[in-house]
Amino acid sequence: MKRLLSVFDSTVLTMAGLRIISGCLEITAAILMLTFNDVKKALAVNAMLAIVGPLILIATMSIGLIGLADQLSYSKLLFIGLGVAFILYGIFR
Template sequence: MKRLLSIFDPTVLSMAGLRVLSASVELTAAILMLVFNDVRKALAINALLAIVGPIIMITTMAIGLISLADQLSYSKLLFIGLGVAFILYGIYR
């Protein structure tokens, strides 16, 4: 197993790991919605997912940007940051 993981870039591995964690949280939430079988509880679970999703996205983007920071110019990093800010603004407005 260690040999298998060593072929991947550590940054990519951590980004993919966060996405797997996010998928696990989403799947668990869907199962909980079915178990509770109540619209109010399903909405509460969905509200929690609305918090988890952007946090995972920001963390994943931050890991990738930190890894690429030495290869990108400041203007490109600024545009990427603005893009993430616009996405978050669009989600919450």
């Protein structure tokens, strides 16, 4: 197993792992909604997911930017950071 994982860049592996965890949380939430079979409880579960989604986005983008930091100029990092800030502004406004 370690040999299989050594093929991937550790940064990419971490980012993919976060996305897999996020996907598992989404599937679990969908199953909970079906299990509860109540609109109020489904909305509560969905509200919890609304918190987790942006956190996963921020964490994944941060890990990716840290992985690229030595390859990009400061101006490019600034533009990427601005892009992420605009995405977050659009999500929360």
